Amino acid sequence: METTWLNAQDADFDAKLAALTAWSEERDEEVAHRVRGILKGVAQRGDVALVEYTNRFDRRDVSAMDELVVDQAQLQAALARIPAEQREALEAAADRVRRYHEKQKQDSWHYREADGTLLGQQVTPLDRAGIYVPGGKAAYPSSVLMNALPAKVAGVGEIIMVSPAPEGIINDMVLAAAAIAGVDKLFTLGGGQAVAALAYGTETVPAVDKIVGPGNIYVAEAKRQVFGKVGIDMIAGPSEILVVCDGKTNPDWIAMDLFSQAEHDEEAQAILVSPDADFLKQVAQSMETLAATLERETIIRTSMKHRGALIQVKDLDQAIEIANRIASEHLELSIDDAEQWAKKVRHAGAIFLGRHTPEALGDYCAGPNHVLPTSATARFSSPLGVYDFQKRSSLIGCSPEGASSLAKIASPLARGESLTAHARSAEYRIKKR
């Protein structure tokens, strides 16, 4: 299988690795311009614009907004309709995801100082969250669970889901997942118009406080443009996996783990790092054999050719050093003592420990979220979580004594910044003797 072979001992390794992992999102000015028009249209004309854009972009023929509403009865019907095996798998996955996310819930806290002054933070859920779920070719019920359940656990008042239904078709498993996750309202809207509806609200679609979920280039650009008016999650780049293996895992397993990333799309990135040169060759052989057995062989070959790599390293310490440099979305440590090695990992979206933890388990049902920072943004960001649907307000309650002593600190600082009203507002609270 055509892919890049690298050796970390080579002089030009750093440059080659940097080039391989570089990803700069191309922002298309034409797309940005079109999206601006769509946002404006929905902001100004509401439902009427939504119907127009949806007919045009999703090749539909609806005459009014109510045809774009999917009610709770339809969600429940889809749940009853799908095969039992799928329903049970969705319910089992949802249970596990819910249980894990419960641990992320943050509580209000405060403490009181000796003079009676109270300090703390009050933690509250968002009033309303919007969830974008791609439709059409690829339907991802797992995305419904992963985006809606953290919001639900956070206690968000209302969860609004949008998902396009090109030619009127929407996937039953997606609807079933919405039923299981407790989505409050669902509209068959997609693209920039769906994002606009969530950000500004229309006669029918309520405005939300934050929009999360993956989408195509129009959705990503629209999220960027409404950022500030509402909160958004990260704009995701192509999916990535970095597998570190000591050479003692079945090479077929590792090959398939790499493919589970490469099959997503041509730009997905799958990299294997090992100190065992023979093992790298065995995995390459497994990849060649297994690729031929997969429906998505062409996508896999393209992804491995342009963005994949097999990297030989000196030892596992060097492997972890490279993992920290790449800051991959998914990091699989297919090695002994993976728990101990993980402590040396500084940057990764999710860390999969040991030979029995393929990324695919995390994608669906282990419990942690599958919405993870891509393109090295794990250096500064985190998996989607309950904390993304909660926010904090500082609490400051000064006792008269506390205020008096704090005012004596604040006053010279405010005057040092030439903010006299600040100083005098504080000074009013200084106790006279």
Added chain:
Amino acid sequence: METTWLNAQDADFDAKLAALTAWSEERDEEVAHRVRGILKGVAQRGDVALVEYTNRFDRRDVSAMDELVVDQAQLQAALARIPAEQREALEAAADRVRRYHEKQKQDSWHYREADGTLLGQQVTPLDRAGIYVPGGKAAYPSSVLMNALPAKVAGVGEIIMVSPAPEGIINDMVLAAAAIAGVDKLFTLGGGQAVAALAYGTETVPAVDKIVGPGNIYVAEAKRQVFGKVGIDMIAGPSEILVVCDGKTNPDWIAMDLFSQAEHDEEAQAILVSPDADFLKQVAQSMETLAATLERETIIRTSMKHRGALIQVKDLDQAIEIANRIASEHLELSIDDAEQWAKKVRHAGAIFLGRHTPEALGDYCAGPNHVLPTSATARFSSPLGVYDFQKRSSLIGCSPEGASSLAKIASPLARGESLTAHARSAEYRIKKR
């Protein structure tokens, strides 16, 4: 004093309040274009571009990058040079801010299921954070503390501060605050070029993972443009205060609390809400009298005229309802039982409880951060905190038994999404009997 008088019982109140509090950031295409050029210049030409832009925009005459470096000895010298009262106030404020922020530190966590599977999150600090501190006309040492200390408490490896020194002048209190906060490197850089240096790195300035801190329109636009490459905090709008008072606080105190916001700039917003119509008149009278005694009278009058308001409400419940609608950056509850009332507040950057807690104490030294969500973004975002300088990696470690049972859930879901490599990667881990 000229300002807007509203009564919440009036039919057109909702529309008038919405118009008063509306704020849409004007993104200037000309500014965006210039900033793109500056970012490109620094990305391509590094230090040389920084020297050029700094000479041009900050009216300086330096010949090399080393003249834009402020070393630790200079920071310590400034700390020794400022008056004792200022030094002690800075140190006392820093102590309190540090102590409060220690409570925000998040720890790694995990749990183990009955079959031995481990799930959790590993929490790590950023490697490097960049802090922008405005210079020139207004120097804000308190901003240095509020931005650098949470990063320090989080355990960030290196804190890089940038602050412009127009005509070579930089404020001693700002340098002293940097010394106290433990800033690792300081460069006298400002504007888009400073943001570019932090985002891309140059020969001298190390690239950071996240950029925080307030700045002018060029800084805000530059932060927007580098967002994704690095993390950023929120883009701040004009500062706001909403005071809710039952009429039993000294009207001079309330007038000065409003001014402590109005004095920031012409676009700052100060609003008082009270069920007591006479009290509103008394505060208006106090404002008239007190304004004349302040250096920033003109700014205050402009701000109160265009963006300020005195609002009469039916009762305190209605006041809190309005507070939730506005989602103000600062919310002062100058009422009895403020702690109880605060529990009804769903959206606010910071809540100041009781008559002895003016916003100014929170701005400088109470402990909580003064970087707060503006323009109603408190609906979905939080004060700057230690959590902004930490990030999480999911941990998933399946036992062979755990993997086998999870794979049986993942497999039908993956096949339902037509992702066969995912399914097969999972299925390899199913135990054969």
